[in-house]
Amino acid sequence: MAKKRYVQVGVGGRARFFYEALAEKYADTSVLTGFCDLNRTRMEYAVKNLKEKFGYEGITLYGAEEFEKMIEEQKPDYVIVTSIDRTHHKYIIKAMEMGCDVISEKPMTMNDEKCQAILDAVKRTGRNLRVSFNYRYAPYNSKVRELIMNNVIGDVKQVHFEWMLNTVHGADYFRRWHRDKRNSGGLLVHKATHHFDLVNFWLGTKPKEVFSFGDLMFYGRENAENRGITKFYYRTHGSENAKGDPFAFDMEGSQSLEGLYLNAEKEDGYLRDQSVFGDGISIEDVMNVLVKYESGAIMSYSLNAFSPVEGFRVAFTGTTGRLELTVSERVYVNAGGSKDIEGAAKKSLITVTPMFGEPYVVETEKAEGGHGGGDPILLEDIFGNPPADPLKRAASHEDGALSILTGVAANKAIATGLPVKIKDLVTF
Numbered sequence: 001m002a003k004k005r006y007v008q009v010g011v012g013g014r015a016r017f018f019y020e021a022l023a024e025k026y027a028d029t030s031v032l033t034g035f036c037d038l039n040r041t042r043m044e045y046a047v048k049n050l051k052e053k054f055g056y057e058g059i060t061l062y063g064a065e066e067f068e069k070m071i072e073e074q075k076p077d078y079v080i081v082t083s084i085d086r087t088h089h090k091y092i093i094k095a096m097e098m099g100c101d102v103i104s105e106k107p108m109t110m111n112d113e114k115c116q117a118i119l120d121a122v123k124r125t126g127r128n129l130r131v132s133f134n135y136r137y138a139p140y141n142s143k144v145r146e147l148i149m150n151n152v153i154g155d156v157k158q159v160h161f162e163w164m165l166n167t168v169h170g171a172d173y174f175r176r177w178h179r180d181k182r183n184s185g186g187l188l189v190h191k192a193t194h195h196f197d198l199v200n201f202w203l204g205t206k207p208k209e210v211f212s213f214g215d216l217m218f219y220g221r222e223n224a225e226n227r228g229i230t231k232f233y234y235r236t237h238g239s240e241n242a243k244g245d246p247f248a249f250d251m252e253g254s255q256s257l258e259g260l261y262l263n264a265e266k267e268d269g270y271l272r273d274q275s276v277f278g279d280g281i282s283i284e285d286v287m288n289v290l291v292k293y294e295s296g297a298i299m300s301y302s303l304n305a306f307s308p309v310e311g312f313r314v315a316f317t318g319t320t321g322r323l324e325l326t327v328s329e330r331v332y333v334n335a336g337g338s339k340d341i342e343g344a345a346k347k348s349l350i351t352v353t354p355m356f357g358e359p360y361v362v363e364t365e366k367a368e369g370g371h372g373g374g375d376p377i378l379l380e381d382i383f384g385n386p387p388a389d390p391l392k393r394a395a396s397h398e399d400g401a402l403s404i405l406t407g408v409a410a411n412k413a414i415a416t417g418l419p420v421k422i423k424d425l426v427t428f
């Protein structure tokens, strides 16, 4: 059988998750032949890595302006999109128009206009678009879906969901492109797309109406000044003031951080280590959201990006019982270490309390790998030959859209002080 042909656009920290899998585990059935990025140094770093680690060769490099040329020359079946969020729609749409299927990193895109353009392009071209929601595949998250699907707590009426990003992982979104809302949609889109997708998946429903408050309360120059901080710096590299600051981010000595960012910045000015207490941050670090779902359930959700704790807690109250999931995660920063520990679970606990019954613990299998062990299972689902999945975890473009729309609506609610209906954002 002919191998499936892949190319990839956006070859930074996350890209490795896909290209290493194609070069190693799935090399018998797949071939990766092209990289496209603004930054040649980063692409060359990836190529060197692939050669040294797996002896993999034969990838042609293209600049961002040569995306179409890459598709014409490489004739891929699939385009993998791992560029920065605000560019996803451009590559997804062009790839589908040129006859390819697409695997996109989350968030599928970052606002309602770009989302509508993607939905229209899927309809127009008939191509397939998958969004790689790895958290669905973490065994404890899959187990929650199974329990709710099997009616273990009856009809879920209320969800209380708290996600905590700590001062290592959470801080990292305030150092680089994510900190500009125009790039990422803020954490309500960039990060919470995972969380809102999980709720849609767990409950088997869709968001209907959203309200939210959120603000920048800890990071940023003014907040730091108000706490009495007087020593500031623009970036860690080469700064005296950064020395001894626990929020500083030192790339020197890390092969991957130097290779991907420090040595590459001369080309495009992408500084990976800006101070989290700098000016110009337009995303929130504290967010509270209320969501009403089509099933009738309501949710209160919070996200904090300067917590001492890393992990999440979610509780579902149904008509016949309550289910609680608590997870603590290992701390990780993008490209700062093995990709296998990104969001890897340290501890997880599922408890069910039947109405009028005693609480009991539901065991889940332990899975190694990033995102609670979801990463390797997702890869098998995308590149391998997986068995039929009763939980239907593979996420479509509609799942990608619905998961961002809660965050997009929450952003609008923060801006206007008014609740937002999902049906007013896009037409499916």
Ligand SMILES: NC(=O)c1ccc[n+]([C@@H]2O[C@H](COP(=O)([O-])OP(=O)(O)OC[C@H]3O[C@@H](n4cnc5c(N)ncnc54)[C@H](O)[C@@H]3O)[C@@H](O)[C@H]2O)c1
Pocket (backbone or CB within 6 Å): 009, 010, 011, 012, 013, 014, 015, 036, 037, 038, 039, 042, 064, 082, 083, 084, 085, 087, 105, 106, 107, 132, 134, 190, 334, 335, 371
């Ligand atoms: N599913 C997950 O768990 C997960 C984890 C991390 C990142 N991600 C996603 O992966 C994507 C990349 O994140 P990252 O952390 O690797 O960021 P990164 O900054 O390390 O890499 C982004 C890459 O995009 C390139 N780029 C920027 N503008 C471009 C353009 N116009 N055309 C082509 N390339 C361009 C940059 O040069 C860089 O190489 C994001 O969408 C992010 O949300 C997902």
